[in-house]
Amino acid sequence: MDFLQVALIFLILLISIFLAIAGFQVFFILRDLHKSLRRLDKILETSQDIAKDIEKPAKLMSNITTGIETGGRAAANLAKIVTGVVKSVPKLPKPKSKRFYKKVL
Secondary structure (H helix, E strand, O other): OOHHHHHHHHHHHHHHHHHHHHHHHHHHHHHHHHHHHHHHHHHHHHHHHHHHHHHHHHHHHHHHHHHHHHHHHHHHHHHHHHHHHHHHOOOOOOOOOOOOOOOOO
C-alpha cells in the first residue's frame, strides 16, 4: 500500500467516526425535542381544561345578566303597573294615636 491509499483510508475512517458522532447527537436532539413537545402538549391540554373551567361560570354569568336585563325590563313594567294600582287605591285615614303618658306642664 502506498502512502496515498493509507491517507485516504485514514480520512474515510475519520469522516465516518465524525458522522457517527453527529448521528448520535442528532438522535439525542430529536429525542429531547420529542420530550419537550410532549411536555408542551400536556401544558396546552391543562390550559385548555382551565379555559373550559373558566368558561362555565362565565357563560352562567352571561346568562344571568341577560336574564336580569330582559327580566329587568319586565320587572320595571310590572313595577309601573303595581305602583299605578297602589296609587289608585284610596288612602285609609290614619287612626289617632292615644297617649300612654300624662302630659306634664
